[in-house]
Amino acid sequence: MTNAVEMIGIRKVYPGVIANNNVNFSVATGEIHALVGENGAGKSTLMNVLFGLTRPEEGQIFINGKQVHIHKNSDAIALGIGMVHQSFKLVPSFTVTENITLGGEPRKGLLVDRKAAHDNIVEISKRFGLQVDPDARIRDLPVGVQQRVEILKALYHNADILILDEPTAVLTPQETRDLFGVIRSLVAKGKTVIFITHKFNEVMTISDRVTVMRDGKVVETKDTKDTNPTELARMMVGRDVLLRVDKAPANPKDVVLEVQDLEVLDNRNLKAVRGLSLQVRAGEILGIAGVEGNGQRELVEAIVGLRPVYSGKVVMQGKEITHASVRQRRDDGISCVPEDRYVRGVALRATLEDNLIVESYFKEPIGRGMLIDLNQVTEFSQNLIKKFDVRTPSSKVTAGALSGGNMQKVVLARELSLDPTLLIVAQPTRGLDVGSIEFVHRTIIEARDRGAAVLLVSAELEEIMSLSDRINVVYEGRIMGEVSGAEADEESLGLWMAGVGGNAEAAHEASSEHTAETLKG
Amino acid sequence: MDGSVLLDILSRYVFNIANIQGMLRLATPVVLAGLCALITDRAGILNIAGEGMILLGAWFAVAASYFFGSSMMGLLGGIVAGLVVGALFALFSLKFRAHIIVMGIAINIFADAATIFLTRSVFGVAGGFTDPKIVGFGAIEIPFIKDIPILGELLSGYTFIVYLTWFLVAATALFLYRTPWGFHLRAVGENPEAAETMGINVQRIRFLAVMASGVFAALAGVYLSLGHLQGYVDKMAAGRGFIGMAVNTFGGGAPLGVFLSSLLFGFVDMLGFRLQAERIIPIYFVSMMPYIVTLAALTYFTIRRENARKRAATKKA
Numbered sequence: 046m047t048n049a050v051e052m053i054g055i056r057k058v059y060p061g062v063i064a065n066n067n068v069n070f071s072v073a074t075g076e077i078h079a080l081v082g083e084n085g086a087g088k089s090t091l092m093n094v095l096f097g098l099t100r101p102e103e104g105q106i107f108i109n110g111k112q113v114h115i116h117k118n119s120d121a122i123a124l125g126i127g128m129v130h131q132s133f134k135l136v137p138s139f140t141v142t143e144n145i146t147l148g149g150e151p152r153k154g155l156l157v158d159r160k161a162a163h164d165n166i167v168e169i170s171k172r173f174g175l176q177v178d179p180d181a182r183i184r185d186l187p188v189g190v191q192q193r194v195e196i197l198k199a200l201y202h203n204a205d206i207l208i209l210d211e212p213t214a215v216l217t218p219q220e221t222r223d224l225f226g227v228i229r230s231l232v233a234k235g236k237t238v239i240f241i242t243h244k245f246n247e248v249m250t251i252s253d254r255v256t257v258m259r260d261g262k263v264v265e266t267k268d269t270k271d272t273n274p275t276e277l278a279r280m281m282v283g284r285d286v287l288l289r290v291d292k293a294p295a296n297p298k299d300v301v302l303e304v305q306d307l308e309v310l311d312n313r314n315l316k317a318v319r320g321l322s323l324q325v326r327a328g329e330i331l332g333i334a335g336v337e338g339n340g341q342r343e344l345v346e347a348i349v350g351l352r353p354v355y356s357g358k359v360v361m362q363g364k365e366i367t368h369a370s371v372r373q374r375r376d377d378g379i380s381c382v383p384e385d386r387y388v389r390g391v392a393l394r395a396t397l398e399d400n401l402i403v404e405s406y407f408k409e410p411i412g413r414g415m416l417i418d419l420n421q422v423t424e425f426s427q428n429l430i431k432k433f434d435v436r437t438p439s440s441k442v443t444a445g446a447l448s449g450g451n452m453q454k455v456v457l458a459r460e461l462s463l464d465p466t467l468l469i470v471a472q473p474t475r476g477l478d479v480g481s482i483e484f485v486h487r488t489i490i491e492a493r494d495r496g497a498a499v500l501l502v503s504a505e506l507e508e509i510m511s512l513s514d515r516i517n518v519v520y521e522g523r524i525m526g527e528v529s530g531a532e533a534d535e536e537s538l539g540l541w542m543a544g545v546g547g548n549a550e551a552a553h554e555a556s557s558e559h560t561a562e563t564l565k566g
Numbered sequence: 567m568d569g570s571v572l573l574d575i576l577s578r579y580v581f582n583i584a585n586i587q588g589m590l591r592l593a594t595p596v597v598l599a600g601l602c603a604l605i606t607d608r609a610g611i612l613n614i615a616g617e618g619m620i621l622l623g624a625w626f627a628v629a630a631s632y633f634f635g636s637s638m639m640g641l642l643g644g645i646v647a648g649l650v651v652g653a654l655f656a657l658f659s660l661k662f663r664a665h666i667i668v669m670g671i672a673i674n675i676f677a678d679a680a681t682i683f684l685t686r687s688v689f690g691v692a693g694g695f696t697d698p699k700i701v702g703f704g705a706i707e708i709p710f711i712k713d714i715p716i717l718g719e720l721l722s723g724y725t726f727i728v729y730l731t732w733f734l735v736a737a738t739a740l741f742l743y744r745t746p747w748g749f750h751l752r753a754v755g756e757n758p759e760a761a762e763t764m765g766i767n768v769q770r771i772r773f774l775a776v777m778a779s780g781v782f783a784a785l786a787g788v789y790l791s792l793g794h795l796q797g798y799v800d801k802m803a804a805g806r807g808f809i810g811m812a813v814n815t816f817g818g819g820a821p822l823g824v825f826l827s828s829l830l831f832g833f834v835d836m837l838g839f840r841l842q843a844e845r846i847i848p849i850y851f852v853s854m855m856p857y858i859v860t861l862a863a864l865t866y867f868t869i870r871r872e873n874a875r876k877r878a879a880t881k882k883a
């Protein structure tokens with residue numbers, strides 16, 4: 046049996062980090078090979094080397110047994126390598142066909158042969174069982190379909206070796222199942238797949254072999270059937286990892302946040318939140334479960350003041366803040382870990398120090414009159430960096446240079462440094478490795494135990510079930526029903542998430558009862 | 567005044583054939599400036615140097631026409647000037663990473679000063695340069711078409727650059743929407759990473775786009791100095807480089823859109839000329855009008871389009 050890919054002694058250095066340190070990596074023809082490792086372990090870097098997006102300092106690459114020199118990524122494409130990136134690389138205004146054929150358009154004289162392109166897409170989409178509408182525009186398609194377009198793009202350019210970098214991070218469970226079907230059919234047709242993920246159940250389900258990376262090195266490659274999640278986690282992190290969350294029962298106190306009949310518009314001015322009511326008490330975690338795009342983002346933005354409320358009320362500790370400014374809400378004790386850390390969580394080009402002080406630069410002891418005390422800034426930042434175990438060479442590097450997990454720690458550190466009364470966390474562990482997930486979960490529970498009210502929004506059912514004291518399921522901008530964390534089971538939550546059943550009336554009554562209570566109290 | 571009288575006045579003084587011809591002529595440099603903005607905008611580059619590029623194109627067209635005694639040599643001189651500024655602009659902003667806005671401002675200031683300096687040192691005059699030895703473009707009558715009633719008058723009798731501009735509008739549209747390079751250019755503008763991972767050389771496409779924008783702007787200059795006038799006048803671009811950016815935005819980044827929005831400018835500009843001849847309204851006010859009306863109209867229509875889009879979206883809910 047030949048190896049489709051054989052990478053030997055790959056070394057890639059970025060300023061201050063050895064991203065790949067003498068890495069050996071091989072993938073057999075026709076297998077599904079999982080690649081796992083902590084954030085920043087060097088997985089994407091290794092694949093970027095293979096796909097010609099970056100050039101290593103040292104190392105050799107063999108494709109199908111022959112040594113190759115990949116200088117730029119068109120070389121890799123010509124060698125039959127295709128890659129679907131962590132963030133999709135599609136042109137929103139182009140059609141599916143135009144995106145897939147980009148860079149390899151069929152031609153008729155000087156013009157693009159649009160009929161040939163269209164027929165071509167129909168043909169491969171049929172051959173590989175990947176259904177798409179060739180004339181749909183990318184911007185109108187859901188992520189799951191966009192990903193299918195990315196895969197088709199690689200196949201159109203004759204990829205035999207397909208690299209999927211964290212393909213399931215943005216998918217719903219149903220889309221993930223579909224993707225696995227596609228991957229299996231590709232392998233059945235002789236393709237080879239490299240699959241990067243942070244989710245061990247996916248490794249166990251889909252892969253034939255798995256390679257674990259840590260700190261830029263390969264720890265080991267194993268047959269999937271000879272390993273298990275606990276062992277993988279240990280190899281990845283270098284210590285035993287608690288895959289389950291440990292928490293004491295909640296001890297809820299007064300209502301902190303109360304949302305009443307809230308309606309909020311999305312960016313297209315459609316109602317995304319439609320008459321939603323909920324409340325969160327001090328010392329409890331309320332989990333909002335639901336498939337993404339059911340109004341969660343708009344709900345969070347309305348509570349923190351980033352999006353206007355269309356109708357309804359937001360009440361914080363008895364005081365209405367529906368139209369209050371962001372600063373005022375911050376002063377009232379609201380902290381938020383936003384779902385997109387790259388866009389709203391940190392300023393990528395600012396230093397860690399600047400990122401950490403944005404909520405406190407105007408307060409004593411950092412802010413002094415009109416000036417900022419830079420020594421205080423450094424001290425403040427370094428304390429947080431130590432306390433939250435942010436792995437960074439210094440507090441003065443830019444946030445963009447950190448791995449996903451470390452970036453999330455920076456956001457958490459900043460938000461918790463204010464000792465919030467209400468902590469809102471949205472998709473807090475998306476794209477994070479097990480070690481970081483463990484840390485983030487522990488931090489959230491500690492905040493609860495210190496008496497904060499926590500509103501957790503997540504599309505990961507497992508995360509919701511293991512952290513929440515109460516769970517509300519949201520569907521099309523409304524609460525479908527409520528269960529306590531202890532009673533929740535995946536089955537019925539899943540149904541509610543799909544808009545089936547629910548006990549919305551009960552949930553609604555429960556919250557109006559609470560309202561009456563609060564008003565009395 | 568009853569309606570029929572108003573209609574009579576309008577058709578006699580406003581919408582007559584001579585005026586429509588005037589509109590098409592005066593729109594020409596704006597169309598070209600719009601294409602200059604369009605081609606860079608579509609490649610994801612904010613090019614504010616159109617104004618300066620027009621000036622340099624105009625100056626070198628006059629110089630080449632004067633020294634070689636040929637309008638075609640003038641055209642060539644203008645194009646070469648456009649290519650050179652375009653290449654310099656691309657080199658500094660793309661390769662050496664100078665700030666694109668600062669670079670644009672630098673080119674505009676440089677062009678302004680350089681043309682004044684050159685007029686003075688080459689031709690020994692100040693403020694502008696005209697000379698019988700400068701050969702401009704004459705009107706071209708198109709055989710057969712010119713004999714068709716009305717249409718003949720509308721389509722025939724313009725200078726070469728006007729026809730070239732019409733051709734370029736169509737050619738740019740064909741290029742953008744039908745050729746592989748057009749697709750690559752638009753992909754580079756919208757998501758450069760998508761283009762790059764498909765093996766498209768982003769840097770090269772941007773470089774070529776900036777050079778093309780130099781040529782479009784230079785052609786606008788050639789039209790002003792050899793088609794509209796026959797000679798060079800300081801600051802003769804008169805803001806058309808910036809109006810080009812406005813018509814590109816208003817035209818939605820599409821060549822036909824640019825063409826139609828430019829007609830608005832041409833129309834008001836033409837009315838201005840007529841009013842100027844009548845001497846009823848102060849001349850400064852008249853020459854200000856095309857800019858004010860164009861910007862006001864563009865703003866108004868852009869706001870309306872946005873609102874319509876929002877309403878459509880809300881209705882779907």
Ligand SMILES: Nc1ncnc2c1ncn2[C@@H]1O[C@H](COP(=O)(O)OP(=O)(O)OP(=O)(O)O)[C@@H](O)[C@H]1O
Pocket residue numbers: 059060062063064082083084085086087088089090091446447448449450476
């Ligand atoms: N373009 C770059 N410039 C500088 N440093 C980089 C660059 N790309 C990656 N690094 C660094 O190289 C290391 C490896 O990063 P890489 O993206 O390969 O990790 P990863 O295993 O894919 O992590 P994740 O699971 O978060 O995607 C990290 O320390 C990262 O900060």
Ligand SMILES: [Mg+2]
Pocket residue numbers: 088089090131210
């Ligand atoms: Mg990665």
